[in-house]
Amino acid sequence: MNNKDILKQYDEIKRKKLTKEERIEIYNRFDGRCGYCGEKIDIKDMQVDHIVALRVGGTDTLDNMICSCRSCNHYKSTYTLEKFEKQLQEIPNRLIRDSAIFRIGLKYGLIEIKDKKVEFYFKKI
Structure with missing residues (x-):
């Protein structure tokens, strides 16, 4: 068994199966938007991300989960x-x-780089 297989097993053991109600709660907490970019998403397309990944010590609790x-x-x-x-x-x-x-897009003015700081949507709400 290689390291990738071991990590996959670890994730599967530790990862909680969310109920429909829990998924809806997470979706509603972020107003149906990705908690990172803020894009509106359908609940069927929502992925639930661990803010602090399980592999690096994050918890498998709702307060560590974000609509993504x-x-x-x-x-x-x-x-x-x-x-x-x-x-x-x-x-x-x-x-x-x-x-x-x-x-090339930059040269022809088709693309513009903005001097903008990344702001996660969940920090705004």
């Missing part, structure tokens, strides 16, 4: 909120470095 869209949940992975925020802030620099299409 698929892309934010996937990108955050097991990052801390601070690391997630830092990774998001670095996206323009990585796109400039890694994407010729992005650089």
